[in-house]
Amino acid sequence: MCRMILALGKFSPRSVLNAAIAMGEGILADHDNPLRRHPNGWGAVWKDSSSPSGLSVYRDTRPIGESLETARIGEIETNFLAVHARHATLSRNQGIEYTHPVTREGTAVPWYLLHNGFLPTIYRYLGRDRSRFDSGEYFDFLVPSEGARLSDPEGILAKLEALEPGGNSANAIVINPRRAYVIHWFPENTPYPEYFTMRRAETEEAVFIASESIPFLADRWLPLTRGRVLEFEF
Secondary structure (H helix, E strand, O other), X not given: OEEEEEEEEOOOHXXXXXXXXXXXXXXXXXXXXXXXXXXXXXXEEEEOOOOOOOEEEEEEOOXXXXXXXXXXXXXXXXXXXXXXXXXXXXXXXXXXXXXXOXXXXXXXXXXXXXXXXXXOOHHHXXXXXXXXXXXXHHHHHHOOOOOOOOOOHHXXXXXXXXXXXXXXXXXXXXXXXXXXXXXXXOOOOOOOHHHHOOEEEEOOOEEEEEXXXXXXXXXXXXXXXXXXXXXXXX
């Protein structure tokens, strides 16, 4: 299970990264899950006009609070940034190949997934005989093989509602060079609804969506409604 944040508009990237540190280390934790620290790596995706794809990506297996300074992304300038701090649900799924953002190689449009939650039964929807990495399987469930839009957001939510029990959240930020989507879904019977409820805040110049309220980014944070897909262009 993880902490995530998306920022769009005019904002301080370093402040957004500091927000990810605060969530990853449990500094601002005010939720119903005893889990506080998220030390199993972190990653980021941001808009970068100097990159051939229009996006740049960073992944690190160290805790974000211990490695941000050596990552050398604290001084980036961008109008879109998404950051993910990870707590591996299964101890075997650790290392750079499991560090978010999750992606798929060889597609015409690059896509990236940041996921908070555990979906151990989603592999069955894909017709596979076992799960190797639930977030990777969630990526294949969500992301089209062609095009730069998620098709049928309402259909995605209906399929999530119909998944076999066992998972706890499909919260995600899904990104390509043109758009970002926030998927906000978890079962109604989750034992940690506060932990999985994402928040949104807006200033005059920026929009933020995060796993927790971040007072030093914005004053007023409102919870997202369960069962929504939000789309942003940048």
